[in-house]
Amino acid sequence: MMKFAGYTLITSFTPTHSIILKNPRRFRFGLNLANSRNISAAAEKHRLNAKTLMVAERYLPPLFSVAPMMEWTDHHYRTLARLISKHAWLYTEMLAAETIVYQEHNLDRFLAFSPEQHPIVLQIGGSNLENLAKATELANPYSYDEINFNCGCPSPRVAGHGCFGVRLMLDPKFVGEAMSVIAAKTNSPVSVKCRIGVDDHDSYNELCDFIYKVSSLSPTRHFIIHSRKALLNGISPADNRRVPPLKYEYFFGLLRDFPDLKFTINGGINSIDEVNAALLEGAHGVMVGRAAFNNSWQTLANVDSAVYGAPSSGLTRRQVLKQYEVYGEAVLGMYGKKPTVRDVAKPLLGLFHSEPGNGLWKRKADAAFLHCTTMKSFFEETLDAIPDSVLDAPIGEVPSGSENPFANIRDLLPPPYKEKEQEVSYA
């Protein structure tokens, strides 16, 4: 029912978009490789340019994206996010290549999405080249706008399971091979999401080596940098998103040292002011994770106008919920008992963050999950906790007052990367 079957192209272009397309820096590829590699690299570059431009012509660029988050950025969340922002790029949860391969006859459940969710990026994880290739091939008919490879997940369930997630940063040659295999099997551009290091492998030079090798050995031209390292000492994934300090200076060092690549900054960015501050400092894109889920309205409602300079949806939260109710009723129980009202309502719980009535609405929601079987009854039972003034408020001004975390970043940049002149060659 939800299977993707062609989509309407977004043909409106804002001035921002034309600036990006006209900026040759973003689309220049000049790597110092041996001759034979140069020829295939040139062909690859051409193919990649074509892919990148194809996507760029359909949608505004990924100035703002919502991070991949397991069990959070599912189809339900993305439906809600798209009702609030038309232009934000949406990432799926990470899907293991093996899941896609083993569910070959049940792919819609994992890969299908409604056409409104474009621009949308599929994130895959894995460490088996054959499965990565097969998974990418199986995903191809769904027409994701980019395929992203997870090199940042520190979960022991992932990182401890062979070489998977962030551990792959220790093996850039493998990541280069994996990205080549993925790129060969898709019609979409490819990207890598990684951290700035792992355990003691946390110098700026090591990060640059990773970026240089992966981009030299594969057509990867876009990296999303979660700007803290990962610790593989057994701390929880949640602590791994909190304990290692953010080092935005590494991100801005990469922008300086790899002018032919595109970099999206991620980690600890919580407001539209901070998003715009990162873009002003030269980031090609900004990815927001937890804030886009836990405080979805404040984070997403101003993206179209304040980041893209495009009209916002103009919807109030009551209107968003009305549309979401229609979606919810249509998908409830689609897979036997799943999804439940709790599953479908989960993304809504960040919609009234720090508004009057939020605590009561969450308590009512908890109680309603125990017996409500329709979205209509769920809303009837809970929404009276939220004042009309909140439900009917138009999208407001961007809340200001947060400090610019990048104000002195130029003073903190690491020394320039020197090694990239050396040719990367592997036996």
Ligand SMILES: Cc1cc2nc3c(=O)[nH]c(=O)nc-3n(C[C@H](O)[C@H](O)[C@H](O)COP(=O)(O)O)c2cc1C
């Ligand atoms: C619940 C949760 C699940 C996550 N799952 C993934 C994932 O599947 N793939 C991934 O690359 N990162 C995952 N992340 C990390 C986020 O994509 C992001 O890098 C991280 O939260 C830092 O960004 P933030 O500070 O804006 O939240 C997850 C984060 C959270 C909170």
